[in-house]
Amino acid sequence: MHSLIDSQYDSIAVLDEQGVIISVNQGWQAFAQGNGGSPALSAGVGIDYLAAVRRSATTDSLAAAALRGSEEILAGRQTLFTLEYPCNAPDCERWFELHASPLLGTIRGMVVVHRDITARNLAEHALEHCMVADTAPDLAAALNRLRSDLGLAALPAARLRSLTSQGVRGMLKAGLDMQPGDPDYAEFHDRFLLYYSQDICVGTTVFPGIDELLGGFERRGSPWGIITNKAQRFTLPLLNQLGYAKRAACVVSGDSARRAKPAAQPMHLACALISREPARCLYVGDDLRDIQAGRAVGMATVAVRYGYLGDGAPIEAWGADHLVDDAREIAALAGIY
Known part of the structure; x- marks a missing residue:
């Protein structure tokens, strides 16, 4: 035994x-x-x-x-x-x-x-939705590649879009009726992430107005950075292909600090990297954990209504300092326009 x-x-x-x-x-x-x-x-x-x-x-x-x-x-x-x-x-x-x-x-x-299963759960954060880029098309493609392996027809990307915020388990549940604890879950979980990593920026696009917003920060000399719960092995390749990796003053991934958002550690690390106090920072996010993390260190917080939002508490209940519908409103709050 x-x-x-x-x-x-x-x-x-x-x-x-x-x-x-x-x-x-x-x-x-x-x-x-x-x-x-x-x-x-x-x-x-x-x-x-x-x-x-x-x-x-x-x-x-x-x-x-x-x-x-x-x-x-x-x-x-x-x-x-x-x-x-x-x-x-x-x-x-x-x-x-x-x-x-x-x-x-x-x-x-x-x-x-x-x-x-800590590593598995952190890997699932690779699918965390992002207020910068719309990654839903490539996530749907990874799932449909799994379905093709099994001889199943592809599902429409539009049908899967709202599940992006639920991570790997949400996608596997929707596409294969599979959940943690099932005999083959670990295998398909890892294969999903492999397929996603192989084509991480094929259908992904930047949300409207984001590039202009970041350019406005740069012209003004204001550093900007990214704090995400995505593992670094997904964050950096994606940002490289989008052209943002070298432009960002800092990139803090889900495995950069001891704890991921909503903990405060990633926020403090980012502030140290850009040499700014939290009180001088504006943190923009599309998930409750973003707002919780920003408020925990004293940043002004902005919640965006675009993205995937998921099926949790309504955005109005997150406690953000500001709610916005698009990148132009973020720019206005930051005094860019």
Whole structure:
């Protein structure tokens, strides 16, 4: 059993039918030791895993869901349960995915797998919508390339446009009816990003008025930069092809700072790179996390109505200092025109 579980997943525990741990893998031990866990937690064996989840479930809805799923597995009413959850460290955001399944054979019990999916979630930010460029056509093309691999007809780009803000999972759900936890999700997730990276700026265009706005900043001698949650491996190639990489005074990507927006770290890093105090900066974004990050450091914030916006809280509820419909209104706020 040890050789099997040590070879496949990040952190695994085997539970008996009462929910008590009877075996753990090296990944479990390493994670516990690396995160200040006690020797008993690191050893794992003998800990009542289900009781610990039950205690957390009284105040945590995700723990409550994990408890229900685990109980269904142990009762034999379910063969697989998955749940994605955050587990942040003091200096960074982290996400994990719980997989629970029954033990095979005559021994009753359950196997729980805690898989670190932080890298996958950060990669999904590669699809984060942007107030500078309309990337929806190339994202739709990547999805339709996946569909072609499977012998499926292409979907109209217009049908997929509103899903851009939902990242990889939104696109895969719409185009392949696939979601995290499905057996082939990881493979298609990675293939989607590969296809997108190969044709990252074919149909992408700059939103109307943006180039004139940035040119106005440059003529006035005002530095401008980009702060995005996109991973750098997507940000820089896209900006290079758009012609903005060398013009920007700074480019802060999702993996440039310890934490991504809405945390304040990327904002402070950008200000340091352009030698400006946050109070002297105007931050423009098309997502709630943009406004939260800007306000956290004292920047004036502008929310744009164009873009993809998604299906979250209405833009009027974000708390931005200004709402605009196009780039000319941004220019007016900045005193360009």
